[in-house]
Amino acid sequence: MSDQLTRIRALIGTDKIKKLQNATVMVFGCGAVGSFATEALARSGIGNIILVDFDTVEESNINRQLFATHSTLKRAKIDAARERIADINPDIKVTTFNMFFDSESALPAQPDFVIDAIDTVPSKVAIYRWCTKNKIPFISSMGAARKTDPTKVKLDKISKTYACPLAAVIRRAVRNERLPNFPVVFSTEQPTPHKSTDKNFGSIITVTGTFGLYMANYAIKKLTE
Numbered sequence: 001m002s003d004q005l006t007r008i009r010a011l012i013g014t015d016k017i018k019k020l021q022n023a024t025v026m027v028f029g030c031g032a033v034g035s036f037a038t039e040a041l042a043r044s045g046i047g048n049i050i051l052v053d054f055d056t057v058e059e060s061n062i063n064r065q066l067f068a069t070h071s072t073l074k075r076a077k078i079d080a081a082r083e084r085i086a087d088i089n090p091d092i093k094v095t096t097f098n099m100f101f102d103s104e105s106a107l108p109a110q111p112d113f114v115i116d117a118i119d120t121v122p123s124k125v126a127i128y129r130w131c132t133k134n135k136i137p138f139i140s141s142m143g144a145a146r147k148t149d150p151t152k153v154k155l156d157k158i159s160k161t162y163a164c165p166l167a168a169v170i171r172r173a174v175r176n177e178r179l180p181n182f183p184v185v186f187s188t189e190q191p192t193p194h195k196s197t198d199k200n201f202g203s204i205i206t207v208t209g210t211f212g213l214y215m216a217n218y219a220i221k222k223l224t225e
Contacts (some may be wrong), residue, residue: 016224023223024048026111030077033115033141035066036212043089053077054100063206113219114138142167142186145201150210152189157181161203163188
């Protein structure tokens with residue numbers, strides 16, 4: 001019988017589909033990277049998705065964020081994400097936390113896997129600590145802004161990163177915190193010059209989306225091993 005998971009079932013088999021349907025993945029950040037990771041999880045059969053984000057949809061998000069459309073402007077990103085997931089697969093259980101995660105935060109959840117798609121360094125390190133303390137496997141996104149070439153996007157351990165300013169900061173934090181050598185997605189492309197008069201860095205969907213899909217693919221592989 002054909003259903004919306006027919007093609008992925010033909011690729012990985014029924015047993016692995018069941019593993020995905022029974023799995024819980026938490027995504028920190030519903031923006032440029034996180035929206036693509038979340039969408040890939042939803043379309044691949046993940047049964048339980050937890051979303052953590054405190055932000056609202058702005059017009060400047062539309063160029064690169066799946067949950068950002070003219071109909072979702074000014075809405076909480078987690079609400080827009082929940083509706084989109086329900087439209088993709090209404091059987092998915094979606095739990096949302098409208099919050100800014102930091103070292104003081106507490107989350108009543110024990111997911112099978114965590115995807116970090118935020119860009120605030122102290123919050124990223126707090127996620128790493130939380131995952132390590134609770135023995136939750138995770139993957140983290142490094143800097144996707146100021147990059148234009150998706151073929152330069154790589155997946156490796158944080159200790160193996162280079163050419164990424166954010167990764168350099170994270171490497172130091174990991175050493176100082178004595179955290180494990182976890183997997184990350186990063187770009188080996190040298191950042192392009194900042195061409196705007198404001199503080200926000202430029203970014204393009206072809207790169208940020210690649211970051212998100214890399215992380216979702218890694219999570220799916222780990223959950224079906």
